[in-house]
Amino acid sequence: MAAPPRPDPTGAPSSAPQPNSSSNNVPPLAQAPEKKNPKQMTKAERRALQEQQRAAKAAAAVNSEKGGVKGGAKGKGGAKVSGAQVGPGSAPVTPRRPAGMGGGAASGDTPSRRESVYGGDDAGSQMHALRIFSHFGLPRPPSSVKGDIHPAIVRLGLQFSRFKITGANARCIATLQAFKTVIQDYTTPPNTTLSRHLMTHLNPQINHLVSARPMAVTMGNAIRQLKLEISDSDIDTPEQDAKDILCHKIDNYIRDRIIFADQVIEDTAGQKIKDGDVILTFARSSVVEKVILNAHNDDKRISVIVVDSRPMLEGKHLLSVLSAANIPCTYLFLPALGSVIGEASTVLLGAHSLHSSGAVYARAGSALVALMARTHNVPVLVCCETYKFAEGVVLDSFTKNELAPAGDLFHLFPSVIPRESLTLESKPNLEILSPLYDLTPPENITAVVTEVGIIPPNSISSIPFTLGRQTI
Known part of the structure; x- marks a missing residue:
C-alpha cells in the first residue's frame, strides 16, 4: 500500500484527505502498514503484526465450539478477546474454561461437578472460581455406575x-x-x-x-x-x-x-490420664470419646475442653455425650483456642489416617490444635487404630482432600438481618471452601496410642512389622 501523500510546501490544498489531530498520536505502524519482508521490519513493526495475528486467532477461537482463549490472551497492549480489551490498565476478563485445565475433563471432572463448582457454563465464563481447589472431592449424589448395584x-x-x-x-x-x-x-x-x-x-x-x-x-x-x-x-x-x-x-x-x-486404646490412653487433669480435644472422635468416658468411669476427676469448628460442628455431639455423663465441659470455637490451651493438661486427638512418615491426617483444625499445644508444652496424644495406617507419604492436605457440606453458617447469629441474606451459598462472586481434613506433622505429636502400644511418630513405619506382615 502506498504511503500517504505529503502536504504541498507552497500551502496549496491537497486532494488527499488530511489526517485529523487525534490520529497524529497514533504510531504510523498502527495505520495499516504496508506488507514488508519480516527481515526489513523494525522490532515495533514485528510486534504490531504479531498482535494483529493473535487478535485474529482469538476471535476465531471464541466463535468456535471449544471456546476459551488459545492465543489472544497472550497478546500485549491492544489485543482483544471476545470484544474485551486485554492489556495494561484494562478490566480483567475471565475466559471460558479451556478443556484440560485443572479439574477439567482430563482429570475426571464431570459436567454436573463443573456446574456445582463453577455455577454452570454461563456462570463459569464470568466468575473467578477457585480453580486450584477444583480437584477436591465435592459432596454430590452418587452418579450412575454400570453394573448391578445392590x-x-x-x-x-x-x-x-x-x-x-x-x-x-x-x-x-x-x-x-x-x-x-x-x-x-x-x-x-x-x-x-x-x-x-x-x-x-x-x-x-x-x-x-x-x-x-x-x-x-x-x-x-x-x-x-x-x-x-x-x-x-x-x-x-x-x-x-x-x-x-x-x-x-x-x-x-x-x-x-x-x-x-x-478397648485396648481406652485402657492404654487411660493410664496417661491422672486425677484432676484437664483434657482438651477437637471436634469428635469415637475412640477419644470412649477414652474420656472410660477415665470418668474409673472415678477420675477430670474436666474436658471441647474445641469445635464450622461447618460440621461435630463437637456438639461429643459435648452432649460427655455432659450426659456428668463430666464438666467447656465448649468453644477454634479461634478462642489460645485463651484456654494453657489450662489443658493433655490434648487427645483422633485420626482419619496415619502415614508412614508419622504425619496424621485428621479433621481440619487438628493441625492448629497440635501446633498450639506444642507451643505451650502440652503433650499431644493421637488415638488411632492400626488399620488406619497408610504406607503412602503425604506432605500436605492440598494434594488430596474433601469439601465439607456448607450447611447454615449463621443459625446462631442475631436475627437483625433476614436469614435469607445471611445464608452463604456459592454465587458468581462467592466460592465457599471448607476442606474436611488437614495434616498434622510428626514434630507436633508427642505419641500415637494404638492397640499395639504407644508409638512415637518417628516409628510409625514399624506398624506393619509389629503386626507380622508387610501390608495392612
Missing part, C-alpha cells in the same frame, strides 16, 4: 453423600455390613467360581460408593483384606458355606481391628 449399596451411597454417616470407623463398619448383605444375596453364575466372579460383582458396588464420596483409608484397607479372603476361598466349598465363612471373617475384622482395638 439396594443396600445404593442406600449407603446416599448416606455417605449426605454426610449422614461420618467418621472413619463408622464408614468402615457400615461398608462391611453392606457387603455382608451383598455377599449373602449373591449367586454364582454357571461355569464359574465364587472366588473369581464375586470380586467382579463387588467392583461396581465399590465404584458406586466412591462416586458418592471419596473412599476413606479405613475402607480401602478393609476392602483390600476382604478381596484377599475371597481369593483364598476354597473352590470346593459349597457356595452357601463359602458365603457364611466370608461373612464370619468380616465380623472378625470388625471385632478385632475396631472394637477390640478401641
Whole structure:
C-alpha cells in the first residue's frame, strides 16, 4: 500500500484527505502498514503484526465450539478477546474454561461437578472460581455406575453423600455390613467360581460408593483384606458355606481391628490420664470419646475442653455425650483456642489416617490444635487404630482432600438481618471452601496410642512389622 501523500510546501490544498489531530498520536505502524519482508521490519513493526495475528486467532477461537482463549490472551497492549480489551490498565476478563485445565475433563471432572463448582457454563465464563481447589472431592449424589448395584449399596451411597454417616470407623463398619448383605444375596453364575466372579460383582458396588464420596483409608484397607479372603476361598466349598465363612471373617475384622482395638486404646490412653487433669480435644472422635468416658468411669476427676469448628460442628455431639455423663465441659470455637490451651493438661486427638512418615491426617483444625499445644508444652496424644495406617507419604492436605457440606453458617447469629441474606451459598462472586481434613506433622505429636502400644511418630513405619506382615 502506498504511503500517504505529503502536504504541498507552497500551502496549496491537497486532494488527499488530511489526517485529523487525534490520529497524529497514533504510531504510523498502527495505520495499516504496508506488507514488508519480516527481515526489513523494525522490532515495533514485528510486534504490531504479531498482535494483529493473535487478535485474529482469538476471535476465531471464541466463535468456535471449544471456546476459551488459545492465543489472544497472550497478546500485549491492544489485543482483544471476545470484544474485551486485554492489556495494561484494562478490566480483567475471565475466559471460558479451556478443556484440560485443572479439574477439567482430563482429570475426571464431570459436567454436573463443573456446574456445582463453577455455577454452570454461563456462570463459569464470568466468575473467578477457585480453580486450584477444583480437584477436591465435592459432596454430590452418587452418579450412575454400570453394573448391578445392590439396594443396600445404593442406600449407603446416599448416606455417605449426605454426610449422614461420618467418621472413619463408622464408614468402615457400615461398608462391611453392606457387603455382608451383598455377599449373602449373591449367586454364582454357571461355569464359574465364587472366588473369581464375586470380586467382579463387588467392583461396581465399590465404584458406586466412591462416586458418592471419596473412599476413606479405613475402607480401602478393609476392602483390600476382604478381596484377599475371597481369593483364598476354597473352590470346593459349597457356595452357601463359602458365603457364611466370608461373612464370619468380616465380623472378625470388625471385632478385632475396631472394637477390640478401641478397648485396648481406652485402657492404654487411660493410664496417661491422672486425677484432676484437664483434657482438651477437637471436634469428635469415637475412640477419644470412649477414652474420656472410660477415665470418668474409673472415678477420675477430670474436666474436658471441647474445641469445635464450622461447618460440621461435630463437637456438639461429643459435648452432649460427655455432659450426659456428668463430666464438666467447656465448649468453644477454634479461634478462642489460645485463651484456654494453657489450662489443658493433655490434648487427645483422633485420626482419619496415619502415614508412614508419622504425619496424621485428621479433621481440619487438628493441625492448629497440635501446633498450639506444642507451643505451650502440652503433650499431644493421637488415638488411632492400626488399620488406619497408610504406607503412602503425604506432605500436605492440598494434594488430596474433601469439601465439607456448607450447611447454615449463621443459625446462631442475631436475627437483625433476614436469614435469607445471611445464608452463604456459592454465587458468581462467592466460592465457599471448607476442606474436611488437614495434616498434622510428626514434630507436633508427642505419641500415637494404638492397640499395639504407644508409638512415637518417628516409628510409625514399624506398624506393619509389629503386626507380622508387610501390608495392612
